Amino acid sequence: MPIQYYIYLSLALFSIGIIGVLTRRNAIIVFMCVELMLNAVNLLLVAFSKMHHGVALATDPATTAGIDGQLFVFFIMVVAAAEVSVGLAIIVMMYRNVHSVDINFLNRLKN
Amino acid sequence: MSITEILFFFLSALAVFSAIMVLVSRNPVHSVLWLIAVFFAISGHYILLNAQFLAIVNLIVYAGAIMVLFLFVIMLMNLNKETERNKHIWMKLAGAVSGGCFLMVLVSLVRQASDFQEKTALMGTGDIGLIKNLGKALFSDFVVPFEISSVLFLSAMVGAVVIGKKE
Numbered sequence A: 001m002p003i004q005y006y007i008y009l010s011l012a013l014f015s016i017g018i019i020g021v022l023t024r025r026n027a028i029i030v031f032m033c034v035e036l037m038l039n040a041v042n043l044l045l046v047a048f049s050k051m052h053h054g055v056a057l058a059t060d061p062a063t064t065a066g067i068d069g070q071l072f073v074f075f076i077m078v079v080a081a082a083e084v085s086v087g088l089a090i091i092v093m094m095y096r097n098v099h100s101v102d103i104n105f106l107n108r109l110k111n
Numbered sequence B: 001m002s003i004t005e006i007l008f009f010f011l012s013a014l015a016v017f018s019a020i021m022v023l024v025s026r027n028p029v030h031s032v033l034w035l036i037a038v039f040f041a042i043s044g045h046y047i048l049l050n051a052q053f054l055a056i057v058n059l060i061v062y063a064g065a066i067m068v069l070f071l072f073v074i075m076l077m078n079l080n081k082e083t084e085r086n087k088h089i090w091m092k093l094a095g096a097v098s099g100g101c102f103l104m105v106l107v108s109l110v111r112q113a114s115d116f117q118e119k120t121a122l123m124g125t126g127d128i129g130l131i132k133n134l135g136k137a138l139f140s141d142f143v144v145p146f147e148i149s150s151v152l153f154l155s156a157m158v159g160a161v162v163i164g165k166k167e
Helices: A003-023 A027-057 A067-098 A103-107 B003-024 B028-048 B052-077 B089-112 B131-140 B143-164
Strands: none
Touching (some): A003 A027, A003 B003, A027 A067, A067 A103, A067 B052, B028 B052, B131 B143
16 A cells, blocks of 8 residues: 555544644643644554555565564553543543633632 | 455545544544544554554553543543533634644645655565564663653652642
8 A cells, every 4th residue: 555545544634633633622622632632643643653564575575674663652551541540540630629620710720 | 456455445545534533523522532533543543653562552551541530531521521611712713724724735845755656565574563572672772761750750759749639
């Protein structure tokens, strides 16, 4: 499959995530759109790692080139799991204080 | 058209459609369910690329753990109804236009880039995505980041408990 197709798909998913962050007001949906953007990047990293592996395979049949990309995806997933746990705790705390998850209530940090 | 191409276009259409439905659903629970559909489509892409370990981890971590956490928080706050107030149509239009401009600029950039011409991603072959090879690399070359990520998890756990604690 040509690498451009994967780039277009990832760009489409990433742009949908950006539009969601810009247009929605519910903090949880904004957070979900951030997850969508992370996943678009993950997909692109895996596609590039396979592209790199295909190029390296032509010269050396036993190469493991491109394995770094897949490990980066693994670490991105690890960091995303930690990020979600802390972020959702922050959203719960915000809901407890202002009884809403509308991010417009966050434009005043005082009080 | 081979079976791989058919699967690729089907999974791509599923992913983009589900991602759009995440945005336009008014009910947050429906958004979470559509996002799970996106994750399943992306896992299908990983399987097509023969990255089986990442496909399974994506399903377990994202669709299994993270989305359950989202659903749990939504249920906890009793948000499973349409609570979002209508905002100005201009704000939505501005967001959509800026996101579309971003997409257009990058697509035109990729179309012209000479680095990506004639390059293909290897489908179905290549064994770097198998658990054996990834595990070898993870515990030899990447063992320090792996251990550091355990510290990250510990700090995230402590942070979540401290933030979520009442008073």
